[in-house]
Amino acid sequence: MDCLACHDNSGSYLKAAGGAGNPDATVDLTKVAQHVGRPQRTNCGTCHFFGGGGNNVKHGDLEMALFDTTREVDVHMGSDGVDMSCVDCHTATEHQMKGKLYSISSMNRNRVLCEECHSETPHTETMLNEHTRKVACQTCHVPTYAKVNSTKLRWDWSTAGRLRDGKPYEEKDALGDDTYMSIKGSFQWGRNLEPEYAWFDGTATHYLLGDPVTETPVRLNRLFGSYDDPDAKIIPVKVHRGRQPFDEGNRILVQPKLAGSQAGDGAFWRDFDWQRSATEGMALVGLPYSGKLAFVETEMVWPINHMVAPKGQAVSCAECHTRDGSRLAGLRAFYMPGRDRNPWVDGLGSLAIALAIAGAGIHATARAMSRRRRMERSLER
Numbered sequence: 054m055d056c057l058a059c060h061d062n063s064g065s066y067l068k069a070a071g072g073a074g075n076p077d078a079t080v081d082l083t084k085v086a087q088h089v090g091r092p093q094r095t096n097c098g099t100c101h102f103f104g105g106g107g108n109n110v111k112h113g114d115l116e117m118a119l120f121d122t123t124r125e126v127d128v129h130m131g132s133d134g135v136d137m138s139c140v141d142c143h144t145a146t147e148h149q150m151k152g153k154l155y156s157i158s159s160m161n162r163n164r165v166l167c168e169e170c171h172s173e174t175p176h177t178e179t180m181l182n183e184h185t186r187k188v189a190c191q192t193c194h195v196p197t198y199a200k201v202n203s204t205k206l207r208w209d210w211s212t213a214g215r216l217r218d219g220k221p222y223e224e225k226d227a228l229g230d231d232t233y234m235s236i237k238g239s240f241q242w243g244r245n246l247e248p249e250y251a252w253f254d255g256t257a258t259h260y261l262l263g264d265p266v267t268e269t270p271v272r273l274n275r276l277f278g279s280y281d282d283p284d285a286k287i288i289p290v291k292v293h294r295g296r297q298p299f300d301e302g303n304r305i306l307v308q309p310k311l312a313g314s315q316a317g318d319g320a321f322w323r324d325f326d327w328q329r330s331a332t333e334g335m336a337l338v339g340l341p342y343s344g345k346l347a348f349v350e351t352e353m354v355w356p357i358n359h360m361v362a363p364k365g366q367a368v369s370c371a372e373c374h375t376r377d378g379s380r381l382a383g384l385r386a387f388y389m390p391g392r393d394r395n396p397w398v399d400g401l402g403s404l405a406i407a408l409a410i411a412g413a414g415i416h417a418t419a420r421a422m423s424r425r426r427r428m429e430r431s432l433e434r
């Protein structure tokens with residue numbers, strides 16, 4: 054990517070479609086050059102809000118609503134609040150920008166952490182501060198994501214290729230989100246979603262093309278961490294589920310050839326022939342193809358880090374510490390008072406929860422004002 058993708062503040066810089074990264078012929082480069090500056094939300098968002106072929110397809114918490122938003126949607130980026138830009142958190146020294154995306158990154162380094170601005174113990178309530186050892190800030194402070202527009206939750210490639218009168222077509226739901234596209238298959242979307250939860254120690258691994266498939270669903274990325282891992286915390290995630298082409302003979306995922314320059318060259322998006330596009334695609338990436346095409350379930354995990362809600366909307370004690378329908382119902386192998394049965398510890402735990410609920414809120418309000426002023430000052434610095 055070039056400098057102006059991040060540094061144009063005129064809002065008029067544009068790449069030519071299919072132009073190999075060159076600026077569009079309509080761009081007034083003199084005007085753009087006269088308006089270079091610090092990256093704004095529009096610079097970063099123009100790429101990150103639309104990854105995967107449309108608004109909010111990938112992340113669920115990074116979407117065009119954040120171009121201009123309110124504290125209600127995102128306490129940090131709301132223009133009625135501190136109106137932060139991406140690079141207030143994703144700071145950069147000599148262009149080494151902080152922040153990891155675990156669909157590609159694997160290491161626990163050079164990350165953005167909430168604690169850098171807020172410390173590990175930002176609450177007046179000891180009970181809340183104790184939770185930050187095992188529960189990430191985001192888990193309590195991002196109760197829902199995709200708060201404005203929907204995000205894609207499921208992508209089924211196996212239905213792709215249906216034609217009407219010999220032509221590809223698209224279907225949309227009432228909100229205008231694609232539910233079917235001949236070139237890509239069927240989709241399911243969701244809005245105002247509760248995240249799923251996972252243990253995470255900052256390290257991850259990925260399925261790479263050619264890796265043998267040993268389990269289904271195939272996990273395209275996998276986050277490491279468990280209760281016993283001192284570095285691991287519970288984080289909120291979006292799980293993107295899919296059904297993707299698979300070589301049943303060699304038991305590897307298939308890279309189909311999708312785009313092509315002319316009809317008949319085997320590109321799925323022109324010829325709609327799975328066999329041809331699998332054969333051509335695998336040849337292009339230098340992998341064997343047995344000719345036995347099937348479809349296999351896949352999963353990809355996307356950590357949720359944005360759309361932090363106002364503090365009053367933080368996940369409440371009872372949403373986790375409850376026997377039925379706990380947000381953490383999917384995470385087992387550790388004891389949680391209220392959720393799990395143990396008469397002795399349970400009694401004490403419930404008492405502690407009851408006392409903490411009674412105590413919470415008493416100091417909170419007074420502290421809030423001075424804390425906010427302190428943070429705003431640190432941000433200005």
Ligand code: HEC
Pocket residue numbers: 054055056057058059060091092140143144145146147148150
């Ligand atoms: C992916 C986005 C991105 C791209 C591409 C990019 N920059 Fe930056 N640049 C940043 C960020 C982020 C900062 C730090 C801004 C801040 O913290 O105020 C920065 C800072 C700078 C600064 C201020 C001095 C410094 O190093 O902090 C200059 C000058 C600069 N960039 C020039 C360039 C040039 C020239 C290019 C192309 C060769 C370029 N940038 C490409 C994101 C980018």
Ligand code: HEC
Pocket residue numbers: 054058059092096097098099100101104139140143151152153154155157158
């Ligand atoms: C021209 C498009 C483009 C622009 C502009 C852009 N990015 Fe990215 N960014 C990418 C791509 C592509 C990746 C690789 C991950 C992927 O495929 O989604 C990436 C990766 C990242 C990562 C993960 C890095 C890692 O090592 O795991 C972060 C964080 C990020 N970008 C933030 C930003 C911020 C903040 C800005 C604005 C200063 C910005 N990006 C501007 C395209 C862009």
Ligand code: HEC
Pocket residue numbers: 094097098101112115119129130137138139140141142143151152153154155163164165166167355356357358359
């Ligand atoms: C209040 C701080 C904050 C702001 C503002 C912010 N981010 Fe992030 N972002 C984070 C944190 C924390 C992470 C997790 C990074 C890590 O694990 O290293 C993250 C992660 C990411 C990632 C990796 C994918 C993910 O969600 O895990 C991308 C891409 C990204 N941010 C882009 C952006 C863009 C684009 C903007 C502006 C529209 C932005 N961020 C604004 C805090 C922030």
Ligand code: HEC
Pocket residue numbers: 167168171172173174175176177181184185188189190191192193194364365367368369413414417418420421422424
């Ligand atoms: C177990 C859930 C939980 C965890 C984990 C958690 N918080 Fe909170 N947080 C809350 C609740 C509930 C409130 C509202 C308390 C109140 O209003 O008195 C709150 C309030 C806050 C406030 C406002 C404080 C004030 O006095 O105005 C900030 C800032 C904050 N949390 C940041 C964080 C950060 C940063 C982390 C991670 C280090 C974190 N929280 C972890 C539940 C949690």
Ligand code: HEC
Pocket residue numbers: 124128129134135141142166167168169170171190191194358359361362363364365425428429432
């Ligand atoms: C670059 C510094 C910075 C980072 C990093 C940061 N915050 Fe904040 N945070 C702020 C500032 C400044 C405010 C005050 C915003 C306001 O009150 O309008 C704030 C406010 C908050 C509040 C209080 C909202 C309220 O209703 O009063 C919560 C909760 C919070 N942040 C959680 C987080 C979480 C979770 C993360 C990590 C994903 C995070 N913050 C990362 C600077 C930061």
Ligand code: HEC
Pocket residue numbers: 180181184187188192193287368369370371372373374380381387388389390402405406407409410413
């Ligand atoms: C996001 C889910 C979540 C929320 C919200 C939450 N907790 Fe917890 N809580 C946990 C987890 C996970 C543990 C287990 C931590 C451990 O074993 O270290 C835990 C542990 C506890 C314990 C046992 C502490 C110990 O040292 O064994 C008590 C008591 C408790 N929580 C009370 C509360 C109260 C009171 C609130 C509301 C103010 C609350 N929790 C909010 C997830 C949550």
